[in-house]
Amino acid sequence: MKSLIAIACTLLLLQACGGSSDNSSTPAPIAETRSFYMGFTPWLYEASTAAIDVTYGRLHSEGDIIKHHFMAGVPWQEAFDQTAYHPNVEAEITGRLANTSPSMTVFLALDSLNPMRETLADNWGSEPNQSRSGDWAARKFDSPEVITAYVNFALDLIDRFDPLYFEYGTEVSELILNDSVAFDEYLVFAEAVYSQIKAVHPELILITSVSLKSPDSTQMRQVQSAYAALLPYTDLVGVSIYPYVFFDHNDRGDPDNLPSNWLTQIQQIAPNKPLAISETGWIGEDLSIPEYQYSEMSDPAKQSRYAERLLTAADRMNMDFVIWWTVADFDTLWNNELNQDPLAKIWKDIGLYDGEQQPREALGNWQSWLAKSRQ
Numbered sequence: 001m002k003s004l005i006a007i008a009c010t011l012l013l014l015q016a017c018g019g020s021s022d023n024s025s026t027p028a029p030i031a032e033t034r035s036f037y038m039g040f041t042p043w044l045y046e047a048s049t050a051a052i053d054v055t056y057g058r059l060h061s062e063g064d065i066i067k068h069h070f071m072a073g074v075p076w077q078e079a080f081d082q083t084a085y086h087p088n089v090e091a092e093i094t095g096r097l098a099n100t101s102p103s104m105t106v107f108l109a110l111d112s113l114n115p116m117r118e119t120l121a122d123n124w125g126s127e128p129n130q131s132r133s134g135d136w137a138a139r140k141f142d143s144p145e146v147i148t149a150y151v152n153f154a155l156d157l158i159d160r161f162d163p164l165y166f167e168y169g170t171e172v173s174e175l176i177l178n179d180s181v182a183f184d185e186y187l188v189f190a191e192a193v194y195s196q197i198k199a200v201h202p203e204l205i206l207i208t209s210v211s212l213k214s215p216d217s218t219q220m221r222q223v224q225s226a227y228a229a230l231l232p233y234t235d236l237v238g239v240s241i242y243p244y245v246f247f248d249h250n251d252r253g254d255p256d257n258l259p260s261n262w263l264t265q266i267q268q269i270a271p272n273k274p275l276a277i278s279e280t281g282w283i284g285e286d287l288s289i290p291e292y293q294y295s296e297m298s299d300p301a302k303q304s305r306y307a308e309r310l311l312t313a314a315d316r317m318n319m320d321f322v323i324w325w326t327v328a329d330f331d332t333l334w335n336n337e338l339n340q341d342p343l344a345k346i347w348k349d350i351g352l353y354d355g356e357q358q359p360r361e362a363l364g365n366w367q368s369w370l371a372k373s374r375q
Helices: 004-014 049-061 076-081 087-099 144-161 173-178 180-200 218-233 300-316 331-335 361-370
Strands: 037-040 065-070 105-110 165-169 205-211 236-241 275-280 287-289 294-296 321-324
Touching: 037 049, 037 105, 037 361, 065 321, 076 144, 087 144, 105 144, 144 165, 144 180, 165 180, 173 180, 173 205, 173 218, 180 205, 180 218, 205 218, 205 275, 275 300, 300 321, 300 361
Parallel strands: 037 065, 037 321, 065 105, 105 165, 165 205, 205 236, 236 275, 275 321
Antiparallel strands: 287 294
């Protein structure tokens, strides 16, 4: 089964507070400022040039940061040799740059893990996420050639996008759960990548992210134990969180049922580190995926309550930014290009604009926070 990240790559050629409870019974005072940037990825609601224009327009009007997340792999041989990339790779890079306003703060992410977060990233050539071939097929995270190629590609993208933040380890917590041996190899990779990029860009904020699941679960205890070894190579820890599907409490579609430490659990995993929400979202309508025996009930009001709870908690925790994964539902894309993939359906209805491209209630909450001064 392809993950959403793998499916996403079909779009690439179309476009260029320590320990505090998150569920306080006493309403928090309304802040006049916010600690964080706010933004989205340029995920499209349909595969059209019009959707590119609308999506980037919304990203510029509804946020002050954009997350450019490259999920297609790495052009391994070209990056290693420092030769020209395949034209499709180059078109994606230049297209994103052309559509991004110079006024936007940039959060750049380049996957070093494959879409399933179980091994090294795939190859990016004429198509995204191609199988690595030749000598690259057997290479691992700690191979010198892998480190050199990744750093070369990362430095090229950093020079072009001039980001404030760079994420080289997206959801690396999943590698801890999937393959502990590979994670040990990843630590060698992380130390080298971190030190080499820092040598060129000492002010750049380098990020690895954790995918949060139910607090105090066996998985989260395993992540906490192993992730400590990665903290020296992480300036800021990103949080990837979708509680309506990846937590295991009852009635997950209602944010009022979130565990008290649904978000603050990250402070135990990464104590004394700056934090940010690297990706999140909440369904704005009921979601049923029979293939996974999954069904949850939600609606625009519940989505709006999650947005308010998220932003309030992020401000209490003095987070650097909040990225809501997609600004709009992608019903059209899901029905057509994504062939109604059941895994992609998990995220299909998390937009602040619905499938008819009409604003949801949560957009009002989002805009109220965006109107605050960031400090």
